[in-house]
Structure formats: C-alpha cells, structure tokens
Amino acid sequence: MFPTPIAKTSRTWQLTYQTLLPVAMVLWLLPLLAVMWFSIKPGADFTTGNYWGLPSSFEGFANYFLVFTGSDMPRYLWNSVMITVPTVAGAVALSCMTGFALGVYRFKGNLLIFFMFVAGNFVPFQILMVPVRDLTLDMGLYDTRIGLVLFHIAFQTGFCTLFMRNFIRALPRELIEAARVEGVSEWRIFWYVVLPLMRPAIAALAVLIFTFIWNDYFWAVVLTQSPESQPVTAGITSFNAQYRAMYHLMSAGSIVAAIPPVAMFFAMQKHFIAGLTLGAVK
Amino acid sequence: MTMTAMPETEIAAPPRRFRQQAIAPWLFLLPGLLFFSVYVIVPIIQSFQISFYDWNGLDRPDGTSTAVYVGLENYRDLWDDPDFWTSLRNNAIWLVLYLLAIPGGLFIALFLNQTVTGIRLYKSLFFFPFVISQVVVGLVFTWFYDPTFGMINELLGLVGLGPVNILGDTRYATYGIIAAGLWPQTAYCMILYLTGLNAVDPEQIEAARLDGAKGPKMLWYVVLPQLRPATFIAFVVTVIGALRSFDLISIMTDGGPGFYSTSVLAFYMWDVALSEFGFRMGYGSAIAVILFLIMLIYIAGFLWKMYRDEKGV
Numbered sequence: 001m002f003p004t005p006i007a008k009t010s011r012t013w014q015l016t017y018q019t020l021l022p023v024a025m026v027l028w029l030l031p032l033l034a035v036m037w038f039s040i041k042p043g044a045d046f047t048t049g050n051y052w053g054l055p056s057s058f059e060g061f062a063n064y065f066l067v068f069t070g071s072d073m074p075r076y077l078w079n080s081v082m083i084t085v086p087t088v089a090g091a092v093a094l095s096c097m098t099g100f101a102l103g104v105y106r107f108k109g110n111l112l113i114f115f116m117f118v119a120g121n122f123v124p125f126q127i128l129m130v131p132v133r134d135l136t137l138d139m140g141l142y143d144t145r146i147g148l149v150l151f152h153i154a155f156q157t158g159f160c161t162l163f164m165r166n167f168i169r170a171l172p173r174e175l176i177e178a179a180r181v182e183g184v185s186e187w188r189i190f191w192y193v194v195l196p197l198m199r200p201a202i203a204a205l206a207v208l209i210f211t212f213i214w215n216d217y218f219w220a221v222v223l224t225q226s227p228e229s230q231p232v233t234a235g236i237t238s239f240n241a242q243y244r245a246m247y248h249l250m251s252a253g254s255i256v257a258a259i260p261p262v263a264m265f266f267a268m269q270k271h272f273i274a275g276l277t278l279g280a281v282k
Numbered sequence: 283m284t285m286t287a288m289p290e291t292e293i294a295a296p297p298r299r300f301r302q303q304a305i306a307p308w309l310f311l312l313p314g315l316l317f318f319s320v321y322v323i324v325p326i327i328q329s330f331q332i333s334f335y336d337w338n339g340l341d342r343p344d345g346t347s348t349a350v351y352v353g354l355e356n357y358r359d360l361w362d363d364p365d366f367w368t369s370l371r372n373n374a375i376w377l378v379l380y381l382l383a384i385p386g387g388l389f390i391a392l393f394l395n396q397t398v399t400g401i402r403l404y405k406s407l408f409f410f411p412f413v414i415s416q417v418v419v420g421l422v423f424t425w426f427y428d429p430t431f432g433m434i435n436e437l438l439g440l441v442g443l444g445p446v447n448i449l450g451d452t453r454y455a456t457y458g459i460i461a462a463g464l465w466p467q468t469a470y471c472m473i474l475y476l477t478g479l480n481a482v483d484p485e486q487i488e489a490a491r492l493d494g495a496k497g498p499k500m501l502w503y504v505v506l507p508q509l510r511p512a513t514f515i516a517f518v519v520t521v522i523g524a525l526r527s528f529d530l531i532s533i534m535t536d537g538g539p540g541f542y543s544t545s546v547l548a549f550y551m552w553d554v555a556l557s558e559f560g561f562r563m564g565y566g567s568a569i570a571v572i573l574f575l576i577m578l579i580y581i582a583g584f585l586w587k588m589y590r591d592e593k594g595v
Contacts, residue, residue, distance in 0.1 A: 004496075124548060126566075128321070129570065214415065217415065217533075254418045254421050262410070265413040
C-alpha cells in the first residue's frame, strides 16, 4: 500500500494525521459550510452587518419553510424529478440494447457505430444547440419537460452505450454461446441471460445519469423558460431574483437544490463510484 | 420473424439462427441509433450548414426560413471580433489551469489512502463537491468572494489585506471562476486516483521498499506508472470539462465584468445566439464549429487510443 500505512508510522505522525484529517476536511468544505451557516440566520443579521457572528436567533426552520412555501421551489423540484427519472429510464433502456448489440455481435460497422456513440458523447453542447432548439420548437415541445427529456435520453445514450458495451464485453461469452446451442432466440438471450447479469451496471449508470441530468443547467436554459417546465438548476436564478439580497433565503434555496443528487450519492455510493470508474477505467 | 412458419427440422435450424443473428444487432441498435442520429449526429451537420448563413432564427409566416446565405462571412467576422479572441484566450487559460485538478486530485488521494476509522466518510465528504450542481457551486463561490461579506475577504482581513472584489475585477475574475471549477474537478480526479491506488500491486511496493525506495521516488518510479489508466481518464475528463465550462461563468459573472472579459467560446456562442441583443444563429454556429474543431483534436486522440486498445486485445 502506498503511502505507508499510518499504523506502521511513528506515534507523532499518527496523531498529526488524525488531527490533520478533520482540519483539511473543514477547509475543503469551507465555502459550503459558509452557505449552511447563512441559511440558518435571520434576515436581520444581514442588514445589521452580522454576517459571520453567531445568529441573533436560529431561523433554520423558518428559512427552509419559506423556501418551500413562499416560492416556486417545490414546482422546480418536481420538474427536476419529472425530467430526471424518465431520462434515466429511457437512456438505460436504450443503452442496454445498443450495448448488447455492440458487445455481443460481430458485424460490419460495429466498431464504427460504437466510436460514433463515444465521439458524440464528447462533443460540445453548443454545436447541437441551434438545431436542437429548432427541432424542439418545430415539434411544439419548447418549454416542456418532455422536450428536455427526449434530448437528454438521446445525448446520454452515447455515454451509456460506451459503458454498457464495455460491461457486456467483460461478461463470459460461453453463457451466450451455450444459450444459442440450446436454440434460445436472440431476444430471449438478451432478456433472460444477459439482462440479469447487467444489474450492477444498470444501478451504476442510473445513479450517475441521475446526477448528471439533475445538475444540467445549459439545456434547461436553452429548452425551457417558464416555471411550468424549468428544473431547479434553472429555477434557482428566478428564485434568487425573487429574494435578491436576502442571503439567508438564497442560501437555503441553494442547499435545497443541491440535496437530491447528494442524497442519491450517499445512498448509492458504491454504485456511483463503480460507475464513474468502471465506465472510464475499464 | 417470418421464418417461424418453416418446419422445425434439423437442417432448417442453422440458417434460421444465422439469419436471426445477422438481423438482431440492427434491431437492438435501432431505437438508440434513431434517437442519437436525430438529436446528435444530424444537428452537428446542421450547425456546420447554419454557420454559412445569416439568420435570426425566425421563419416567415409562410414557413420558409429567413436565413440568407453569406458563405464564409461569419468566420471572417470572427477573425475581426475582439470578444471572440478574448473568449478563445480565456479558453486557453481554463485548459491550462484546469489541469491542476490532476496533481491536486492525486495529492488528496494520497492523503486519504489510509485505513483509519471514519476514513470512508472523509473520502465521501471530499468527493462531495463533484455531486453538487455547478450552478450551486457557482452561487456558493460568488458569495465566498463577495467584497462586503465574503469569507475570503474576512480571511484576508485577518492578515491585514483586502478587500478584493475578485469577480468584479477583470484581472482576477477568470481565475476566480476557474478556482471554483477546480473544486469539483479536483474531487473527481481524487476519486479516480483513489480507485487507481486500490489496484496498485502491493508486492511491487514491498519489493521497491526493500530496495530502499520511498517518498517521492517511490511515487514517481513505482506508483505513478501503475496509475497511468487513472491519469489518462483524469486528463480526458478534465480537458472536456474545461472546454465545456459554461454554467459557472453564466452564474458567477454572466461573461462580465465589462465586455466578455470572463467569456469562453461556449459562453460567447450561447450569448450571441440567444441573448436579448438579438438572435444571431449563424454567427453563433460559426463559434460552435470552432469549439467543435478544437474538441475534435481530443476526441480523435481518445478514439485513436481506444482503437489501439481494441486491436490489442
């Protein structure tokens, strides 16, 4: 193991390390801790200039309560859910199939199609912006959640295919060959043999895509504009305009907007990290 | 499949199966390919086309487009556009400084690669910034930098410095935004390296230790070569992240202060094509094409490496 395990080092270094850890963590999360601090203060503290001192009263509950009752925040959150969940389902479904096709079959153009998916996943969003916005307008889906979902599914299919294809490639081929000798149809091989083995990959991708889509901002501002359809990343700017200079509320709003992917990460940590690294470092 | 009507005989079985195996991959690919073509492949081609037009994005009442073909004029205009060059220069700064996330991530990974109680929680908390949306990161850092109450100025005040208005000063604003971007990006690189360190061969480490290697020497000659896959991915995602930077700029400075002093191509394109100063779709597309071509260098390199790996297996 590198560096030398702490248990094998001197007592002084062990103690230094044990104290260094929490200090480093606080420093690392300092900007975030500051916002959390702000979010429990009363508004009066900001007008009197008491930014960093102790809150003159604890207003955490009142602030967060107001975020949920005094603004469009619940609506934005709901929109985010209604954009993120269908996208995850759609992108995972499509890429299970494309990954299966590219990982199992040998046919002309296999590698070419695979590389097309991989390359597409890396392109800058701006090269897609004008035509995709136009297409969405033409379909009458501008400023709707479904318009955003359709695009996200299509774009995420690139990354998901890369991920799924490499995962399926690593599965034992004998399973598929054996099923074929038994005369099982290709669709049933996909459904009953391969798909059950893909569960870990599906879980990892689902968490990863959830975070990516929840945190998307660019497409939200390009394809939506009203509280009826905007997800929370885009909505937070309107929220901040409503509560201009009311830092206790803006802070609470930011925390609320950030929580769902964070909760997802902590709940599904193992899958999340497996997804980040397995998809990339094979 | 129509073949099912055939009698199930020993002789008929093989052709039927082969036929199925030839068609099946295309059926499985069909929905994914359809979506991907409509929303990714075709729009790339269309953007190239639009970049040769002068177009405000509107159609006439009869449904025809108002676009006027202007050839390479958009690109010629870009050449004389100072805001374009500012954006391009800022892109270069982003690209170079963003790479600091790689050694930064390695450093934190080495720091955290221990087995003490609670280390798992520490690792998650260090990774935390990557999971938060860039919009929130942008807001958090905007307040962190605020000249009247920002924590950074409180800290500077303690040592008798400041206050500095980082985001309001054209000299510092871009660097302030990049620092905010480095926060989640370093966390990302850290997790890649932590996973990489897990896979480092302990026998090689012990052998090198017996040979008297330790500290930086051990890191450079024994550990880093084994971390190459992690370094490669960290490099790829960091470059892509740097070139994609949009959210932070939009949230923290909206391209300002002044005229596009913190803009990058991704932001400038968006602002030109969709801002309230009128929709210039053709001009915006020309910027997008330039950004795409820059990105293509990296995409081609990535695909080339993947191709070699595929052939090598």
